[in-house]
Amino acid sequence: MSAEPMNVKPVLGLFSGDLAVVNLGLEGFAETLAGRGVPTVQVDWKPPAGGRKDVIEALDAIARNPRVAEANAEALSRILAGKPTLVGIGTALDTVPGMARDLILHAGPPVAWKDMAGPLRGAVIGGLLYEGLASTPEEAQTLAASGKVRFEPCHHHSAVGPMAGVMTASMPVWIVENQAFGNRAYCTLNEGLGKVLRYGAYSREVLDRLRWMAERLAPVLAKALALRGPIDMKSLIAQVLQMGDEGHNRNRAGTSLVIRELAPHLALLDEPKEDISKVFSFLNGNDHFFLNLTMPSAKCTVDAALGIEASSVIATMARNGTEFGIRVSGLGERWFTGPASVVEGLYLPGFSAADAARDVGDSVITETSGIGGFAMAAAPAIVKFVGGTPEDALNVTRRMYEITVGENDAYRIPALDFRGTPTGIDVCKVVETGILPAINTGIAHREPGIGMVGAGLVKPPANCFTDAVLAFAEKYGN
Amino acid sequence: MSAEPMNVKPVLGLFSGDLAVVNLGLEGFAETLAGRGVPTVQVDWKPPAGGRKDVIEALDAIARNPRVAEANAEALSRILAGKPTLVGIGTALDTVPGMARDLILHAGPPVAWKDMAGPLRGAVIGGLLYEGLASTPEEAQTLAASGKVRFEPCHHHSAVGPMAGVMTASMPVWIVENQAFGNRAYCTLNEGLGKVLRYGAYSREVLDRLRWMAERLAPVLAKALALRGPIDMKSLIAQVLQMGDEGHNRNRAGTSLVIRELAPHLALLDEPKEDISKVFSFLNGNDHFFLNLTMPSAKCTVDAALGIEASSVIATMARNGTEFGIRVSGLGERWFTGPASVVEGLYLPGFSAADAARDVGDSVITETSGIGGFAMAAAPAIVKFVGGTPEDALNVTRRMYEITVGENDAYRIPALDFRGTPTGIDVCKVVETGILPAINTGIAHREPGIGMVGAGLVKPPANCFTDAVLAFAEKYGN
Numbered sequence: 001m002s003a004e005p006m007n008v009k010p011v012l013g014l015f016s017g018d019l020a021v022v023n024l025g026l027e028g029f030a031e032t033l034a035g036r037g038v039p040t041v042q043v044d045w046k047p048p049a050g051g052r053k054d055v056i057e058a059l060d061a062i063a064r065n066p067r068v069a070e071a072n073a074e075a076l077s078r079i080l081a082g083k084p085t086l087v088g089i090g091t092a093l094d095t096v097p098g099m100a101r102d103l104i105l106h107a108g109p110p111v112a113w114k115d116m117a118g119p120l121r122g123a124v125i126g127g128l129l130y131e132g133l134a135s136t137p138e139e140a141q142t143l144a145a146s147g148k149v150r151f152e153p154c155h156h157h158s159a160v161g162p163m164a165g166v167m168t169a170s171m172p173v174w175i176v177e178n179q180a181f182g183n184r185a186y187c188t189l190n191e192g193l194g195k196v197l198r199y200g201a202y203s204r205e206v207l208d209r210l211r212w213m214a215e216r217l218a219p220v221l222a223k224a225l226a227l228r229g230p231i232d233m234k235s236l237i238a239q240v241l242q243m244g245d246e247g248h249n250r251n252r253a254g255t256s257l258v259i260r261e262l263a264p265h266l267a268l269l270d271e272p273k274e275d276i277s278k279v280f281s282f283l284n285g286n287d288h289f290f291l292n293l294t295m296p297s298a299k300c301t302v303d304a305a306l307g308i309e310a311s312s313v314i315a316t317m318a319r320n321g322t323e324f325g326i327r328v329s330g331l332g333e334r335w336f337t338g339p340a341s342v343v344e345g346l347y348l349p350g351f352s353a354a355d356a357a358r359d360v361g362d363s364v365i366t367e368t369s370g371i372g373g374f375a376m377a378a379a380p381a382i383v384k385f386v387g388g389t390p391e392d393a394l395n396v397t398r399r400m401y402e403i404t405v406g407e408n409d410a411y412r413i414p415a416l417d418f419r420g421t422p423t424g425i426d427v428c429k430v431v432e433t434g435i436l437p438a439i440n441t442g443i444a445h446r447e448p449g450i451g452m453v454g455a456g457l458v459k460p461p462a463n464c465f466t467d468a469v470l471a472f473a474e475k476y477g478n
Numbered sequence: 479m480s481a482e483p484m485n486v487k488p489v490l491g492l493f494s495g496d497l498a499v500v501n502l503g504l505e506g507f508a509e510t511l512a513g514r515g516v517p518t519v520q521v522d523w524k525p526p527a528g529g530r531k532d533v534i535e536a537l538d539a540i541a542r543n544p545r546v547a548e549a550n551a552e553a554l555s556r557i558l559a560g561k562p563t564l565v566g567i568g569t570a571l572d573t574v575p576g577m578a579r580d581l582i583l584h585a586g587p588p589v590a591w592k593d594m595a596g597p598l599r600g601a602v603i604g605g606l607l608y609e610g611l612a613s614t615p616e617e618a619q620t621l622a623a624s625g626k627v628r629f630e631p632c633h634h635h636s637a638v639g640p641m642a643g644v645m646t647a648s649m650p651v652w653i654v655e656n657q658a659f660g661n662r663a664y665c666t667l668n669e670g671l672g673k674v675l676r677y678g679a680y681s682r683e684v685l686d687r688l689r690w691m692a693e694r695l696a697p698v699l700a701k702a703l704a705l706r707g708p709i710d711m712k713s714l715i716a717q718v719l720q721m722g723d724e725g726h727n728r729n730r731a732g733t734s735l736v737i738r739e740l741a742p743h744l745a746l747l748d749e750p751k752e753d754i755s756k757v758f759s760f761l762n763g764n765d766h767f768f769l770n771l772t773m774p775s776a777k778c779t780v781d782a783a784l785g786i787e788a789s790s791v792i793a794t795m796a797r798n799g800t801e802f803g804i805r806v807s808g809l810g811e812r813w814f815t816g817p818a819s820v821v822e823g824l825y826l827p828g829f830s831a832a833d834a835a836r837d838v839g840d841s842v843i844t845e846t847s848g849i850g851g852f853a854m855a856a857a858p859a860i861v862k863f864v865g866g867t868p869e870d871a872l873n874v875t876r877r878m879y880e881i882t883v884g885e886n887d888a889y890r891i892p893a894l895d896f897r898g899t900p901t902g903i904d905v906c907k908v909v910e911t912g913i914l915p916a917i918n919t920g921i922a923h924r925e926p927g928i929g930m931v932g933a934g935l936v937k938p939p940a941n942c943f944t945d946a947v948l949a950f951a952e953k954y955g956n
Contacts, residue, residue, distance in 0.1 A: 242722050243721045244720050244721040244731075244892070252717075256737070259738050260734055261762070263758040264756075264759040265755070266758075267745065267755040277746045278742075280741040283741075284739070380893050390893060414722070414861075414868050415858050417868055
């Protein structure tokens with residue numbers, strides 16, 4: 001295991017000048033010397049694993065196992081071989097494995113009602129009202145607390161959901177199949193921005209929209225998709241990375257391409273033309289429509305890399321608004337969690353950081369698969385949404401190459417000379433370098449019932465990665 | 479007038495090292511000295527205006543006239559104030575000023591039948607067949623040579639046409655209005671790539687497509703547009719520059735956005751659904767559809783800057799396949815021309831440079847207005863179409879700031895930290911620096927009847943800029 005300094009340039013510069021003091025790490029020493037006129041070069045070095053002895057030993061033990069590198073190569077090759085394909089739309093109850101009328105799926109790792117954050121509570125209330133299991137928000141809260149409905153992560157049912165990620169039995173879902181491995185993933189249809197269920201809103205407007213989506217939008221789209229035939233999502237995602245999207249929070253190109261692909265078939269349907277027109281208007285009015293397609297595409301792609309013996313590749317990252325959790329390929333279904341973080345970003349008019357809920361949603365599956373924050377260099381204009389400069393966006397992607405196993409051969413970034421996106425996060429590299437996965441995300445209001453207040457960048461909690469490395473060493477360390 | 483060296487870095491480097499010989503210009507001197515072990519710094523300096531004394535005097539005389547800078551500021555402000563808006567679709571005969579049944583409009587400056595290049599001849603033959611003025615290609619050629627049909631530039635009729643740019647009386651045309659100044663511009667609808675009239679093809683397939691476009695596509699789109707209301711083209715162009723298009727040869731985002739805007743209204747029409755579906759399929763199958771909208775948008779924008787006393791801003795650039803021509807604001811309708819150049823680029827399978835016609839088309843109106851080649855930094859993926867690297871694309875845009883009067887306040891480039899595109903080409907700056915406007919373009923086959931063979935970058939002939947400067951000095955030099 002090597003411990004490379006993060007910035008070696010000042011050291012190399014040394015050899016062309018006079019001798020000087022080189023200070024690694026703590027800046028205080030360098031400042032003292034510099035204050036006395038001693039030429040000093042400060043190197044921004046950090047000890048690996050933050051200097052924790054048990055973690056360094058764990059990383060060393062893992063590094064001594066030659067099977068890990070092989071297993072990670074296998075994980076990467078499965079991710080790259082993935083062929084996510086949109087094959088249809090179904091109803092959750094009939095489609096999603098294990099779905100039931102008394103079951104509410106949510107984003108992130110498991111969480112009990114009493115521990116749920118505002119946006120998730122709001123979305124649960126909305127979901128119970130939508131299903132007719134409660135008739136007032138108060139009734140819904142009583143029911144949620146009663147133990148008569150069950151809560152489970154989307155991820156336990158081959159599903160993903162953005163933000164609160166609430167999926168109930170009668171909601172329509174996209175069906176995306178990984179045609180290289182035969183596994184499927186499911187996701188609800190995107191509602192748009194603002195007052196929407198996934199941001200914890202549950203007003204009449206929100207529920208009416210969900211009903212229209214189930215009764216008209218989904219059936220119409222399903223018929224058009226059946227006429228069109230399956231859509232190669234890998235090709236679409238590869239294209240949108242050439243069109244200023246990064247597949248998580250900038251989806252204008254992706255949404256446009258889906259409209260183009262479906263339009264000739266929507267036009268042929270035996271449906272009232274007003275309905276077809278309303279479907280087009282809804283899609284045109286919602287630039288995030290494509291997000292709920294990239295998510296299950298990413299999910300079915302990385303699911304094929306979960307459960308490979310001795311692989312330290314992260315196969316799941318997800319947040320429920322209370323906790324951020326990861327699952328590591330070689331450790332199977334086990335979650336490692338830490339407290340969900342506060343998002344740093346830009347706020348909608350009238351809102352500030354004081355209104356922000358903590359990081360929430362399964363949409364970080366996009367980063368897990370090598371797009372989203374990992375592909376920000378492809379989407380310089382996203383900084384208008386999440387903050388920062390285009391140069392920051394380039395640097396976010398460049399840094400992610402340090403914690404990934406390889407590069408995507410289909411998803412390429414024009415601004416980086418068509419380099420493949422950094423793909424296959426190695427939990428050992430994360431802990432060794434201290435570089436956390438870059439995630440961009442929307443921000444929900446902290447209280448139930450309000451909705452979106454902004455968007456930004458968020459750092460996951462470091463401890464879930466460290467805990468995973470310790471557990472991994474216990475199982476696979478030599 | 480200053481003569482800045484093109485690359486000053488090696489000179490600045492001097493002051494931190496030992497003394498050395500600095501050689502400006504001809505590299506032979508530096509090579510000789512370097513061969514003898516003398517430390518030498520080569521500066522890539524060129525004399526202004528290529529060292530031509532008459533041209534240097536003309537530039538000096540223009541520089542002594544303070545009205546020129548004021549007039550150029552006025553030209554820039556008119557270009558920036560432009561508000562190109564898509565208002566409808568009409569038939570050329572009823573819509574385009576001065577259009578007539580015996581008149582064929584073409585791209586570029588004026589050219590007689592006997593001097594026309596292959597693609598233009600091919601498109602004229604196709605246009606005469608399409609109008610029923612001839613029934614065989616041979617008859618069409620005889621008619622074209624007979625003097626019984628007239629040829630005039632699109633630009634003389636407030637119109638523009640890509641490649642051959644042939645417009646005949648019964649063709650449908652987009653109507654784009656500059657709502658800041660009230661002037662309009664017209665352009666045919668884009669046919670797609672491959673065997674199409676604008677690349678000089680005139681087979682049955684080409685003519686059948688043109689008839690379907692006139693009989694079904696245009697009326698259907700016109701009705702949808704009437705329902706939708708006018709479309710703000712400035713907003714769409716600003717958006718596509720954030721989505722990997724540059725508005726000339728990469729139009730996938732633009733075409734997608736137009737489909738999105740029109741789809742809800744297309745769906746509402748009382749037309750056979752098969753026709754609506756075919757319209758969607760045609761648009762989805764033709765990523766260059768948006769080009770014929772950016773072109774009249776650019777045309778009506780820069781037309782407002784033509785004819786400003788003492789302005790040296792270029793208001794028109796266009797090529798007819800034989801000659802490249804420009805018009806300068808302060809010199810009004812007068813063309814300055816030079817021989818059309820050979821395009822350097824990538825060829826479709828089965829074709830090579832030996833098949834290439836010379837540079838042709840009015841589409842360089844996009845560069846004239848500050849997009850297209852001038853905005854290549856917004857479209858790094860375009861290098862897959864025209865050749866080069868993404869870094870080349872950035873550099874093309876950066877260099878254009880040296881020959882333009884200002885920067886666009888609406889058209890911005892994410893990768894350059896949202897800097898406005900270089901806008902308002904000053905013919906004096908072109909001649910002084912020797913930096914020619916950067917143009918990217920399609921390549922037609924040199925023979926009539928074949929079609930597209932590739933795409934690439936092209937340099938306009940230097941003499942038309944020099945001739946314009948001499949004429950400008952004669953009128954406005956002090």
